[in-house]
Amino acid sequence: xxxxxxxxxxxxxxxxxxxxxxxxxxxxxxxxxxxxxxxxxxxxxxxxxxxxxxxxxxxxxxxxxxxxxxxxxxxxxxxxxxxxxxxxxxxxxxxxxxxxxxxxxxxxxxxxxxxxxxxxxxxxxxxxxxxxxxxxxxxxxxxxxxxxxxxxxxxxxxxxxxxxxxxxxxxxxxxxxxxxxxxxxxxxxxxxxxxxxxxxxxxxxxxxxxxxxxxxxxxxxxxxxxxxxxxxxxxxxxxxxxxxxxxxxxxxxxxxxxxxxxxxxxxxxxxxxxxxxxxxxxxxxxxxxxxxxxxxxxxxxxxxxxxxxxxxxxxxxxxxxxxxxxxxxxxxxxxxxxxxxxxxxxxxxxxxxxxxxxxxxxxxxxxxxxxxxxxxxxxxxxxxxxxxxxxxxxxxxxxxxxxxxxxxxxxxxxxxxxxxxxxxxxxxxxxxxxxxxxxxxxxxxxxxxxxxxxxxxxxxxxxxxxxxxxxxxxxxxxxxxxxxxxxxxxxxxxxxxxxxxxxxxxxxxxxxxxxxxxxxxxxxxxxxxxxxxxxxxxxxxxxxxxxxxxxxxxxxxxxxxxxxxxxxxxxxxxxxxxxxxxxxxxxxxxxxxxxxxxxxxxxxxxxxxxxxxxxxxxxxxxxxxxxxxxxxxxxxxxxxxxxxxxxxxxxxxxxxxxxxxxxxxxxxxxxxx
DNA sequence: GGTAACTGGGTTTTT
DNA sequence: CCCAGTTACC
Numbered sequence: 001x002x003x004x005x006x007x008x009x010x011x012x013x014x015x016x017x018x019x020x021x022x023x024x025x026x027x028x029x030x031x032x033x034x035x036x037x038x039x040x041x042x043x044x045x046x047x048x049x050x051x052x053x054x055x056x057x058x059x060x061x062x063x064x065x066x067x068x069x070x071x072x073x074x075x076x077x078x079x080x081x082x083x084x085x086x087x088x089x090x091x092x093x094x095x096x097x098x099x100x101x102x103x104x105x106x107x108x109x110x111x112x113x114x115x116x117x118x119x120x121x122x123x124x125x126x127x128x129x130x131x132x133x134x135x136x137x138x139x140x141x142x143x144x145x146x147x148x149x150x151x152x153x154x155x156x157x158x159x160x161x162x163x164x165x166x167x168x169x170x171x172x173x174x175x176x177x178x179x180x181x182x183x184x185x186x187x188x189x190x191x192x193x194x195x196x197x198x199x200x201x202x203x204x205x206x207x208x209x210x211x212x213x214x215x216x217x218x219x220x221x222x223x224x225x226x227x228x229x230x231x232x233x234x235x236x237x238x239x240x241x242x243x244x245x246x247x248x249x250x251x252x253x254x255x256x257x258x259x260x261x262x263x264x265x266x267x268x269x270x271x272x273x274x275x276x277x278x279x280x281x282x283x284x285x286x287x288x289x290x291x292x293x294x295x296x297x298x299x300x301x302x303x304x305x306x307x308x309x310x311x312x313x314x315x316x317x318x319x320x321x322x323x324x325x326x327x328x329x330x331x332x333x334x335x336x337x338x339x340x341x342x343x344x345x346x347x348x349x350x351x352x353x354x355x356x357x358x359x360x361x362x363x364x365x366x367x368x369x370x371x372x373x374x375x376x377x378x379x380x381x382x383x384x385x386x387x388x389x390x391x392x393x394x395x396x397x398x399x400x401x402x403x404x405x406x407x408x409x410x411x412x413x414x415x416x417x418x419x420x421x422x423x424x425x426x427x428x429x430x431x432x433x434x435x436x437x438x439x440x441x442x443x444x445x446x447x448x449x450x451x452x453x454x455x456x457x458x459x460x461x462x463x464x465x466x467x468x469x470x471x472x473x474x475x476x477x478x479x480x481x482x483x484x485x486x487x488x489x490x491x492x493x494x495x496x497x498x499x500x501x502x503x504x505x506x507x508x509x510x511x512x513x514x515x516x517x518x519x520x521x522x523x524x525x526x527x528x529x530x531x532x533x534x535x536x537x538x539x540x541x542x543x544x545x546x547x548x549x550x551x552x553x554x555x556x557x558x559x560x561x562x563x564x565x566x567x568x569x570x571x572x573x574x575x576x577x578x579x580x581x582x583x584x585x586x587x588x589x590x591x592x593x594x595x596x597x598x599x600x601x602x603x604x605x606x607x608x609x610x611x612x613x614x615x616x617x618x619x620x621x622x623x624x625x626x627x628x629x630x631x632x633x634x635x636x637x638x639x640x641x642x643x644x645x646x647x648x649x650x651x652x653x654x655x656x657x658x659x660x661x662x663x664x665x666x667x668x669x670x671x672x673x
Numbered sequence: 674g675g676t677a678a679c680t681g682g683g684t685t686t687t688t
Numbered sequence: 689c690c691c692a693g694t695t696a697c698c
């Protein structure tokens with residue numbers, strides 16, 4: 001059991017003031033590395049010391065990892081439910097409430113939670129009917145995923161479509177009308193098929209809280225609400241918090257407006273900055289004593305950090321002076337990759353484990369060249385961010401099959417499942433679904449009719465699969481069902497993928513993981529809300545003796561730290577990303593993202609600026625133009641760094657044309673006499 | 674009529 | 689790697 005007095009003892013004065021704050025809403029403005037998590041955990045402990053029941057404390061976070069972390073530190077793992085803090089991500093908590101009262105929300109009890117990829121699939125099936133297909137008037141229509149993004153942006157920021165398109169998706173402006181029609185269809189489709197997307201989870205929770213009857217009941221479940229990373233809330237989440245604690249009593253928000261990096265999914269640091277306006281009696285406690293980084297790193301961090309009136313904060317170093325950040329100006333990207341590898345190996349030889357070193361990139365593809373170089377030198381690495389495990393085709397296939405078993409009315413899943421089979425394309429798949437729907441809501445009962453109506457070849461591939469799934473649906477335990485679903489997919493997956501054996505092994509892990517859930521439904525929701533990053537995620541922690549460099553996107557690195565951090569691609573267009581520069585707000589967010597990246601480093605920070613970029617967007621008219629150093633590294637910032645120049649690339653090899661000519665001549669003897 | 678297989682141009686970040 | 693468009697096959 002946690003030693004609660006001990007939790008408070010290790011805090012500094014500011015942290016203790018935050019943890020033991022009484023009465024009225026509290027904002028803890030916590031700079032990077034200032035012990036935010038420990039303070040929040042201590043506050044929960046202190047509230048319980050004051051006599052509050054654990055189950056009446058609500059802890060809201062943005063990632064599952066953050067929630068698990070804090071809950072693990074705040075309570076014993078074997079505590080009873082009354083002794084357990086009610087915690088999770090906004091979405092997971094919303095789901096728990098909605099699933100428990102599905103009828104009250106006019107949802108079918110077996111409603112399916114769809115992830116953004118599913119939402120894009122729905123958009124895809126509706127786009128043709130809304131004139132959003134192919135190339136119109138020489139302009140390519142927005143991709144299905146883009147349509148889903150725009151929709152979500154409208155919803156999560158409560159902003160009109162026309163404004164969202166104008167500011168964030170200007171190239172889609174010609175299709176605004178069609179998008180409006182598409183979105184109407186999207187909402188209708190979701191309701192008709194019992195689908196709930198991520199935005200819906202929040203919208204439904206907010207609606208319930210605002211409801212005259214349900215609101216007071218939901219509010220009265222909790223005495224205290226603790227919100228982590230408040231700078232990342234969107235308009236809906238901010239309102240959920242406000243509805244949970246209308247007068248601010250018992251509300252604690254933790255955040256740092258300088259680390260707001262999720263505007264693209266509707267978040268806005270203005271919600272944090274305006275807390276004072278919503279709650280006149282708001283107390284603000286600043287945590288600025290940094291326990292993570294040395295003074296060299298913080299010197300740079302403090303000049304990059306954007307300051308906002310009334311919420312200024314400068315980090316002070318609790319650790320020693322340490323090294324200055326190093327800016328390595330590299331001849332080109334290839335040099336950059338070699339330089340990173342050289343420093344990784346040098347630090348490794350001086351005793352730093354590979355896993356204590358991270359490379360933080362703005363976009364997943366920024367590490368392409370580096371990954372080749374790492375592989376060539378035999379340096380092991382793992383990559384976080386970018387493609388998720390659940391986005392791999394075979395995993396989506398498995399999930400589609402499981403969804404059909406869990407909810408036979410899930411047309412979206414049927415569509416994917418059917419199309420997996422040889423000889424079945426979009427038209428046949430749709431026709432089969434039409435046939436099945438006559439028997440709605442039990443399409444399985446009509447399967448043999450549908451199969452009989454198919455041409456011989458498709459029937460012979462899809463028939464066995466579906467008949468096995470029908471059997472799987474009758475099985476008792478989740479584990480048996482998952483295993484049977486996997487078995488049903490054996491033949492179609494083998495026919496489709498050359499590396500079917502590997503993929504099939506992945507699915508075994510997935511089926512095993514699903515077996516732990518009480519129902520197939522729960523397993524699927526879990527997978528949607530908290531997708532495993534890789535197959536090894538499902539298999540548990542990697543072995544202790546495995547050592548590897550971490551490559552992560554800056555976004556995925558939030559909240560983490562490493563002794564050594566490498567930040568490549570410090571070039572305008574990459575950092576800051578040119579995709580983000582359509583608005584001044586976009587540039588500001590890029591700067592905050594850079595701040596997040598810099599503040600991940602404990603001991604050593606290496607920044608890399610390639611001087612020459614090949615195939616770069618800005619260099620389209622001159623493939624050898626010289627790139628500009630990122631605008632975040634102005635003279636002040638540079639004065640906080642030690643600048644070095646990387647060795648020029650190895651001299652080019654002498655042309656080997658004579659050699660090639662020899663080879664060609666030898667070959668020619670094979671067909672000349 | 675419908676599907677598979679290939680080609681060529683575009684690619685941020687994720688609960 | 690995704691998607692639109694084309695072509696060749698059933």
